[in-house]
């Protein structure tokens with residue numbers, strides 16, 4: 001019988017909700033003990049972090065987790081991985097530039113990078129890359145050190161958006177790769193490694209291997225945020241990435257119409273199932289304001305990102321209007337944050353950057 005991941009993950013969530021953490025008022029999830037659940041076929045990995053005052057419970061709680069989750073239909077093996085508390089994270093043996101090989105289950109930190117944020121959408125063409133590039137710049141504008149990884153190996157677009165298409169990254173003697181700096185951002189993209197128009201047929205393991213190299217073998221340096229521009233959709237490539245990294249949170253980009261919103265649900269569920277906090281929803285191409293008469297036209301019918309954020313109790317970060325300059329400047333390597341730093345898109349992106357920075361501080 002095929003492994004029904006959605007059902008198993010749902011059952012794991014409800015099982016966890018029944019397991020209390022003695023010494024705290026809530027269950028193991030509410031207490032923040034179980035930070036991530038990863039399902040790879042029937043093999044389940046739980047990433048747990050015990051607060052120092054509760055480490056004496058480690059043995060009994062982990063035994064109970066293994067036993068109860070092991071009883072769920074379809075689960076063959078349960079592994080509990082212990083994450084070290086934040087303060088000693090640098091000494092964690094699971095960290096290192098190299099990291100485990102492709103397909104290894106487990107979430108890892110990138111040395112030197114404080115927060116990794118994934119920008120995702122359920123479907124293509126909604127403006128994810130435009131948002132990722134401008135969000136990275138907005139975070140930089142509010143004083144953060146930022147990197148941008150174009151994780152869309154099928155349709156890399158950030159080199160074009162940043163005007164760095166001709167740049168080629170250098171390898172170091174340590175067999176690591178130096179990122180390309182653009183507008184103050186540290187950036188990496190498969191677009192830097194391919195000749196224009198060269199067809200590449202990617203198979204699953206190649207994509208996973210390449211993305212791992214981009215994450216763990218690029219010399220990102222000290223960054224406050226690394227923004228990931230994910231490929232569109234919620235398939236294997238996205239899931240592998242979301243599972244293999246210690247993500248601080250996910251941002252979902254959508255357009256307002258109903259079809260896109262259905263895709264958003266998939267995006268939200270992808271993050272929820274991998275226990276990645278959702279930082280919020282951004283609605284792009286929300287409306288068009290006529291530059292001559294200021295009349296506002298809503299482009300797409302539908303309930304909009306605000307409705308979905310209420311339904312899933314995730315923050316609504318903001319609305320971005322459809323503006324021809326956004327497309328033109330984006331295509332010419334001059335993102336709006338650079339070409340129109342005082343415009344309305346820039347101020348929306350800065351407000352979103354502040355909201356994200358604040359919600360990550362609160363965590």
Ligand SMILES: Nc1ncnc2c1ncn2[C@@H]1O[C@H](COP(=O)(O)OP(=O)(O)OP(=O)(O)O)[C@@H](O)[C@H]1O
Nearest residue numbers: 124125126127128129130232321322323326327330
């Ligand atoms: N608010 C906007 N106003 C005008 N044009 C926009 C806006 N947002 C995005 N675009 C344009 O729409 C096109 C698609 O945007 P973008 O490449 O950012 O989407 P995407 O979701 O990353 O697409 P893909 O799924 O192919 O990766 C681009 O040409 C971009 O310049």
Ligand SMILES: [Mg+2]
Nearest residue numbers: 128129152157
């Ligand atoms: Mg894109």
